[in-house]
Amino acid sequence: MTTRLFGERVPRREDPRLLTGQGRYLDDLGREALAAAFVRAPHAHARIRDIDVAGALDVAGLVAVYTWEDLPERAGRALPLLIPHPALTHGRTAYPLARDVVRHVGEPVVMVVATDRYAAEDACALIQVDYEPLKPVAGLEEAVQGVRLVHEDVPGNVGAHLVQEVMTADGRGAREAIETSPHTLAFRLDIERSASMPLEGRGVYARWDGRDLRVYSSTQTSTSVRMAVAAALGLPLPQVEVIAPDVGGGFGVKIVHPWPEEVLVPWAAMTLGREVKWSEDRREHFVSSAHERGQVQYVRVGFDDDGRVLGLDVTILHDHGAYTPYGIIVPIVTSTQLPGPYKPGSYRVEFTSVYTNTVQVTPYRGAGRPQAVFCMERTMDKIARYLGKDRTEVRAANFIRPEEFPYDQGMTFQDGRPLIYDSGNYPEMLRMIKELIGWDSFERRPGRGIGIGCYVEGTGVGPYEGGHVQITSDGRVHVSTGLTSQGQGHETAFAQIAATELGVPIERVSVVTGDTRRFGYAVGTFASRAAVVSGNAIALACRKVRRKALRIAADALEANPDDLDIADGIVHVAGAPSAAIPLSTVAVLANPLRYAFDDETARATQFAGAASPDRPPVAEGEEPGLEGRDYYSPIRSTFAAGMHAAVVETDPDTAEIKVVRYAVVHDCGRLINPMIVEGQIHGGVAQGIGGALYERIVYDQHGQLVNASFMDFLMPYATEIPHIETGHLETPSPLNPLGIKGAGEAGVIPVSAVIASAIEDAEGIEIDRMPLSPSDLFDLRTTHRP
Amino acid sequence: MKPPPFTYHAPRDLAAAVRTLAEVDGKVLAGGQSLIPMLNMRLAAPAHLVDINRAEGLGGIEADPAGVRVGALARHSEVERSGAHPLLTRALRLVAHPVIRNRGTVVGSLVHADPAAELPAVLAVLGGAVRVARWDGGAVAVREVPAAEFFVGPMESAVAPGELAVSAFFPALGAHDGVAFEEVARRHGDYALAGVCAVVTPRGAKVACVGVGPVPVVVDLGDLVNLDSGAPDPRAAADLRAAADLRAAAEAVREATEPEADIHASAAYRRHLVGVLAERALREAAREGAAARGA
Incomplete structure (x- = not known):
């Protein structure tokens, strides 16, 4: 029997639980808890003159009504600005409950607690808030005019402004390089707003026993929620524990913290001495969580006869909504990931990040990269079109060569560290994707086109994650890590790593994530980092445990530790299978006991062994138990890459757009589980097709979100997603012990670019905006060939 | 909620x-x-x-x-x-x-x-x-x-x-009537951006359109479209006439509707679409009717 599991298609161990209704999501917990609901702002921008709760007081089941004025000083402070940046000169965050002014429809104003959610919503409907409406800032164009202001003290609505420039080898800036280029192009690109939309919304459930606070949150970072809640409520950290139960998707929105509800629900539980729970409903998710994507890009590019980019100058207008709790990570990622697998000669990127009276913008799977890749890949296609060259030829002319790694892009990445690509092989990847989709033999005709898109994704950002591994005397292996899971398959992938490192059957390995009772130090699950950072931490912890196990086994077997190996949970002398000891026994021996509670542990008591009377039972420098803890802190991010290609058909009469083939070649270094990686890609591509053809968040000029339901916000169904063909390329990362790179966001990143490329090919009309509906395509046809 | x-x-x-x-x-x-x-x-x-789910006889x-x-x-x-x-x-x-x-x-x-x-x-x-x-x-x-x-x-x-x-x-329907329903929705199963349901009989044709007016828009096309409109051979002179009739019918349908714009489609697109769908639905209904007649 083999215990080599790393790299195999091990079925997801969480699926039987999650697919048969055995998952425990936030709303499955706390049946007896009181329910919270919120009165949310109906205006995009308004001053609160008065709140009259009298009408709600007669509602049967009402327990409490809170406004900002009811909150204690600490809990009532503005929420933290999680990721400050020098360029974010005017960062602003919301209060847990609105104080004086509301700045987007959906901002929480009053919290109601009642015996159930029905009563809580009834009470909400009876609370009268007197608003003085203010003029809203409804769109990017209006925001930059700076006539109306979202925050009175933020001139021009500009929260942040940042210029980054990478000079040519001979020290020239991008604008100069463009001026002296043989060819130049200039154009504008528009990407509309979308949003994460996990199946399970956010949710918080809190229990206070008079001394300790336990909080369950549907979060991507339980450790950080714990610290934020302890700080906001003035509690000593050891008295707060936070658990992420099964989480039904995150996609970025749940990395933001603390959400107002993560402060308010625990505070209410403490104040009332009762359990309190809040489960976000879909409408709340639309109007009060977070959105992303919306950008306008102005591009100038200079290039030579081969299509090689000599200078690229991109100016980005980024809409960050009403508040900036997550800083300016999204436009920074757009700026720094825009060059992708290419060497753009000289590159200048400038972004202005502005306030609008809309829901705040924080990372959504891809986190600024889909916009970046749309920009770069549209640029490549336009160069090819201008020069009359094959689109893949122009890309190949600009690739970083395999021998050029590590490749320094000369910028600072989102983690504050240099943007140095660790490894990759882009020409080989291009060859693979062309072969997979049949690029060279594609039969083009009107209404049938092929498109391509390439990207590089910085994954596995630090600062660190940790892993704890314990082998108990029953031979079971208990793995825990602090970051959280939202269905990605961590229980399987991490178990594969542990089983491989320790030489045990995977059935004996259990994995716990996101529970601060088990592991207190962690960062969180985002930026395609869990496998890279926690995966390596768990591997390192396993190696510690393995060394200890071999040392103890060597003593017991009177062998040299270097001659030992572990297979199927049994330590044996290499070449002498009879000289063996199971790990369960090693675990017993690792923990000298005074008391025996079963036959196995009797072997570790004080009169059982042949322990030397000259040494203490636990030797100096040792600890009891067969367990280990270690951390992995990456020096910098590791850079995964991918190339997608698609064939689309457009209906000549109805302008319907159908994706008939979709192919992906993906490189995330060494694969832990190809099936899980493919699943991540499939989900990502589906989200990408949503962003390319279906999903848009629509605000009207009053700042009202007009499609805040799944009836009008068009997430694609399975029926809209084509079969996805995948190929894998493995260029191991030299940066981490396992040689892996992240895969979580990959699928979504280039899809808009790929679909635009294919529609452009089918229609002969340049596509400069996403998403594109049949109605949009009809309008383009009317304009371009009336 | x-x-x-x-x-x-x-x-x-x-x-x-x-x-x-x-x-x-x-x-x-x-x-x-x-x-x-x-x-x-x-x-x-x-x-x-x-x-009323527990009411008898409904x-x-x-x-x-x-x-x-x-x-x-x-x-x-x-x-x-x-x-x-x-x-x-x-x-x-x-x-x-x-x-x-x-x-x-x-x-x-x-x-x-x-x-x-x-x-x-x-x-x-x-x-x-x-x-x-x-x-x-x-x-x-x-x-x-x-x-x-x-x-x-x-x-x-x-x-x-x-x-x-x-x-x-x-x-x-009559034994020789043909019917069709053509629509375009953003996703499978969504309400249609526009749709046309057609009935073609030996005596004439009628359509009802959805998504392009406050109520279903019924357009009686008289004998402009008939069972010959769905004939399969596009080279025959009769079929050229039939195709022209279908285009005229589509135009008549477009003129009868008053679509509005919403976040999913412009009014101009809906007007264009309803004509395309009318032509498709009428052709399909005529073909079906012709087949029933044994033509």
């Missing part, structure tokens, strides 16, 4: 149902596929909910040579599977998704009167009728409302407060 309080009634027969509706200001709950979401989003807040699908009568509790899926009326079957396959069709009712869709829904167009193009009951001082009174008068405006039917739609009648 929880409904406000309401009083729940579950009458056991038609008389009890309409008596209750006469006494209280209530909404009728049948399949609930539109009403329940509206309650949850608090877009509707009736003080009383009259659930289900059933009765077909005779004149047509098909569908009872108030007949589910979409039931009618679809019964195959009692070819146009109804075709339209029902375009209504939402199977799980919704398992609960939603045909009569409920008619009363809901969504201008983008398929079933009102079917009733309108066939010239069917809806039977409406009310409590009239000690007895159940019934009236028949023809399709042309049933759809009053967007989300508004001729069913008055206190009334219950008990059945709908869909007239049968």
